[in-house]
Amino acid sequence: xxxxxxxxxxxxxxxxxxxxxxxxxxxxxxxxxxxxxxxxxxxxxxxxxxxxxxxxxxxxxxxxxxxxxxxxxxxxxxxxxxxxxxxxxxxxxxxxxxxxxxxxxxxxxxxxxxxxxxxxxxxxxxxxxxxxxxxxxxxxxxxxxxxxxxxxxxxxxxxxxxxxxxxxxxxxxxxxxxxxxxxxxxxxxxxxxxxxxxxxxxxxxxxxxxxxxxxxxxxxxxxxxxxxxxxxxxxxxxxxxxxxxxxxxxxxxxxxxxxxxxxxxxxxxxxxxxxxxxxxxxxx
Amino acid sequence: xxxxxxxxxxxxxxxxxxxxxxxxxxxxxxxxxxxxxxxxxxxxxxxxxxxxxxxxxxxxxxxxxxxxxxxxxxxxxxxxxxxxxxxxxxxxxxxxxxxxxxxxxxxxxxxxxxxxxxxxxxxxxxxxxxxxxxxxxxxxxxxxxxxxxxxxxxxxxxxxxxxxxxxxxxxxxxxxxxxxxxxxxxxxxxxxxxxxxxxxxxxxxxxxxxxxxxxxxxxxxxxxxxxxxxxxxxxxxxxxxxxxxxxxxxxxxxxxxxxxxxxxxxxxxxxxxxxxxxxxxxxx
Numbered sequence: 316x317x318x319x320x321x322x323x324x325x326x327x328x329x330x331x332x333x334x335x336x337x338x339x340x341x342x343x344x345x346x347x348x349x350x351x352x353x354x355x356x357x358x359x360x361x362x363x364x365x366x367x368x369x370x371x372x373x374x375x376x377x378x379x380x381x382x383x384x385x386x387x388x389x390x391x392x393x394x395x396x397x398x399x400x401x402x403x404x405x406x407x408x409x410x411x412x413x414x415x416x417x418x419x420x421x422x423x424x425x426x427x428x429x430x431x432x433x434x435x436x437x438x439x440x441x442x443x444x445x446x447x448x449x450x451x452x453x454x455x456x457x458x459x460x461x462x463x464x465x466x467x468x469x470x471x472x473x474x475x476x477x478x479x480x481x482x483x484x485x486x487x488x489x490x491x492x493x494x495x496x497x498x499x500x501x502x503x504x505x506x507x508x509x510x511x512x513x514x515x516x517x518x519x520x521x522x523x524x525x526x527x528x529x530x531x532x533x534x535x536x537x538x539x540x541x542x543x544x545x546x547x548x549x550x551x552x553x554x555x556x557x558x559x560x561x562x563x564x565x566x567x568x569x570x571x572x573x574x575x576x577x578x579x580x581x582x583x584x585x586x587x588x589x590x591x592x593x594x595x596x597x598x599x
Numbered sequence: 600x601x602x603x604x605x606x607x608x609x610x611x612x613x614x615x616x617x618x619x620x621x622x623x624x625x626x627x628x629x630x631x632x633x634x635x636x637x638x639x640x641x642x643x644x645x646x647x648x649x650x651x652x653x654x655x656x657x658x659x660x661x662x663x664x665x666x667x668x669x670x671x672x673x674x675x676x677x678x679x680x681x682x683x684x685x686x687x688x689x690x691x692x693x694x695x696x697x698x699x700x701x702x703x704x705x706x707x708x709x710x711x712x713x714x715x716x717x718x719x720x721x722x723x724x725x726x727x728x729x730x731x732x733x734x735x736x737x738x739x740x741x742x743x744x745x746x747x748x749x750x751x752x753x754x755x756x757x758x759x760x761x762x763x764x765x766x767x768x769x770x771x772x773x774x775x776x777x778x779x780x781x782x783x784x785x786x787x788x789x790x791x792x793x794x795x796x797x798x799x800x801x802x803x804x805x806x807x808x809x810x811x812x813x814x815x816x817x818x819x820x821x822x823x824x825x826x827x828x829x830x831x832x833x834x835x836x837x838x839x840x841x842x843x844x845x846x847x848x849x850x851x852x853x854x855x856x857x858x859x860x861x862x863x864x865x866x867x868x869x870x871x872x873x874x875x876x877x878x879x880x881x882x883x
Contacts, residue, residue, distance in 0.1 A: 325696045325759045328689055328727035332651075333680045341677035356665065419663045424722060427625050427655040428679045429647055599627050 338430050339438050346442025350408045366404040367450065370397040374454035378461030388462040390455060390479060391557035394490060395550045397454065401494055402519050402546065405447060409498035410511035412439045417506035417597065426599045436594035440499045440587065448491030455483045482556040490549050493579050496586035497545065503593045519546060538570055548578045600781070600788050602764070606756035608773030608780040608794075609766040616786035617766040618658055621732050624764070625655055637730065651680075654723030658734040658766075661719065664708030668699055668718045671707065672725050679726035686725070693721040697751060713744040720751065724761075731755060733765040737772060749776045802840035804868060806852055807832035810861030818855035824848065832865070 352359040373396055380386050416422055425435050459476060466472035501518060502511035526544035530537040541547045552575040611617045622628040624637055626646035635642045637649045662671065669690055676686035694703045697717040702710070707718060716736060723731055736752060737745040753776050756763040767773050773780050774794060782789040808815050816826050816833055825836040835852065837844050849866070856863050 325724075325755065326692055327759065328681075328685070330685045331682055332726075333682055335680065337682075338678045338680050341674075341683075345674055345677075354670075359665075415663065420657070420659055420661045421663065423627060423655065423657050424661055424675055425678060426627060427650055427653065428675070428726075429650050430678055431647075 335429050335434065338428070339434055342430070342435065342438040343442050343445075346412050346439055347446050349411050350442055350446040362404065362407050366400045367453065370400045370450065371454045371457055373397065374457040374461070377458060378465065381461065382465050388458050389557075389559050390458055390483065390486075391554045391559040392550075393454060393458065394451070394486060394553045395546075398490075398546050398549065401447060401451060401490065402516065404450065405443070405494045405498035406512045406515035406519075408446070409443045409495070409515065410502035410505075410508040412442060413499060413502040414506050414508040414511045418508065422597065422599045432594040432597070432599075433591060436503065436590050439503075440496065440590055443499045444491050444495035446491075447495045448487050451487040451490045452483065455487060459483065479557070482558075485556055486549075486553045489552060489576075489579050492583045493545055493549060496583045496590070500586035500589040500593075503590050503597075523547070542570070542574070542578050545579075545582055548575050551575050552579065600791055602781065602791070603779055604762045605778040606752065606763040606765065606776055608777035609764065609783055610770050610773050610780055611766075611768065611783035613768055615768075615783050617768075617783055618734050619786065620783060620788070621655075621734050621764065621766060624649075625653060625732060626650065652729045654726065654728035654731050656719045656723040656731070656733045656736060658738055660715070662707045662710075662715055665706050667705060668694060668703040668707055668710075668714075668721070672718065672722050675722045676725040681726060689725050689727070690721075693724045694718075696724065696755075697721045698747075712739045713741075713747070716740060716744070716748060717751075720748075724755070727761075729761060731761050731763045733763060735766055735768070737767060737769070745772065752776055802837035802845070804835045804837070804845075804848060804852065804866060805829075805832065806835060806863070807865035808856065808861045809864045810856075811859050812861065814859035815852075815855045815861050818858050819851060822851055822855070824851060 348354055350363070352363045374393065377386070377388055381388050416425070422435075426432060459479060462476055463469060463472050497518070498515045501515045502508075505511045505514070523544050523546060526540050526547060529535045529540035529543065541551065551569055552572060555569065555572040555575065609617050609620065619628060623630050624635060624642055626642055626649060629643060638652055640648045642649065662668075666674075672694060673686050673690040676689050677683065681689060694700075697720050699714060699717055699721065702714065707715065710718070716739070720733070720736065723733070733752065737748050740748055749772060752763055752765055755761055756776075765773065765777065770780070777794055779791060779793050781791045806815075812828075812832060816828060819826050819835065825838070827834045827836065835848055837848055852863070852866060
């Protein structure tokens with residue numbers, strides 16, 4: 316029996332062509348996969364897996380201790396404890412999306428397709444933000460489900476805990492938007508991935524240190540100084556949104572919730588504008 | 600200047616403005632003056648319409664090293680609006696067309712320059728454009744690689760009805776590949792020449808002499824041949840285009856060289872004439 320491989324030559328494509336919106340979502344999905352290192356080599360997966368595990372360990376421990384010793388399960392202070400992990404994640408992964416394509420000079424290929432510059436950058440930005448929101452949500456849901464699972468009267472606790480879902484969505488969205496947009500803005504400006512990572516970590520450290528220094532001096536009251544530290548602002552808004560009793564912070568010492576929210580929105584808006592500005596000027 | 604369908608070459612020295620011209624057509628750069636249209640669409644106002652119709656292969660490296668060709672081409676297919684399944688099929692199709700088989704699943708960092716050029720061509724073809732814009736596709740290739748790439752360009756342009764705009768600084772390459780050639784010099788489009796009309800039928804010999812060229816020319820002129828000296832030798836124009844006349848002319852050149860004791864460096868039809876025409880154009 317003989318077989319022949321026929322060269323069919325080049326085939327024209329006459330099938331369906333989708334809208335630009337589908338191109339946007341394809342880019343968005345690819346971005347989320349890259350953020351989580353799905354379909355990437357094992358060594359790229361190290362950081363996302365590390366962050367996912369270590370951001371959840373305290374939640375799992377809390378649920379476990381609660382089951383053994385009956386300690387209360389609280390959401391308000393959780394973010395503060397693991398925020399450094401999210402900052403690290405954003406700093407390491409946002410440049411994967413923004414800097415890499417610039418370094419590899421893929422942008423001319425993208426911009427000669429039916430996708431505008433801003434559509435490309437907005438899809439990237441959305442990938443970073445959404446991945447961070449989801450990542451921050453996981454341990455909060457572990458706490459939430461844990462509390463319900465441990466209850467003797469499941470329905471009663473479920474009813475009691477249902478209103479917490481709102482604040483959970485709110486705080487994780489705020490954290491994802493702030494950390495995601497700031498790290499996107501920084502990494503959109505450099506094709507060098509490692510520079511971007513260092514710059515993002517550096518920015519958050521400097522802002523934290525500046526806040527501490529300002530607060531320690533008597534020039535500015537702590538209430539004002541803390542507004543310069545985005546992580547602190549997220550932390551405070553968490554405490555106020557969940558409205559749980561905590562030992563360290565009393566309501567009187569804090570700014571009104573609206574102030575914190577305004578600061579977060581300002582960070583997000585400024586970062587998004589920076590990405591927009593960059594999208595129109597980046598070399599292609 | 601209107602560029603017809605078929606394969607068109609853009610020739611010019613390094614820095615003459617070939618890439619800039621192509622980038623203007625693709626809407627990657629704004630023209631500083633003047634207007635241009637592609638398929639009747641203005642390059643500034645109807646950028647997006649044009650982008651649906653063109654595929655672009657840039658001159659520079661644009662391939663992420665840790666991604667496989669299959670993944671990369673499919674991603675760009677999706678960004679061109681192809682549905683997922685169609686994008687996968689088209690990717691397989693165009694990679695086979697450019698001659699990439701098993702290696703398509705390896706990271707592109709391991710590819711040779713020839714393979715990388717093929718992937719760059721494949722990504723420009725994945726969405727089945729009506730016009731292919733190739734910026735120096737033979738850059739960095741060895742002679743065999745050049746021939747293969749040019750054969751691929753010819754096949755794509757001739758057999759599949761896709762118009763091709765290909766730039767090169769090597770006129771010889773374009774002569775063999777293109778049906779039309781446009782010369783560009785210091786950012787000015789100089790001339791447009793239909794290659795077929797020029798190279799096939801016009802009865803001329805280009806001759807280059809090592810020794811006393813004037814003596815050879817004198818001999819031939821005396822024998823009644825029409826001679827026009829050019830930069831590197833002279834051009835002998837045949838009164839008739841039949842084989843006999845050509846044979847007699849060849850004999851006459853041989854005899855004239857022998858009589859003048861000069862060496863015959865080059866004696867050919869066609870090949871050098873485009874060169875001569877462009878040089879004349881520059882002088883004019």
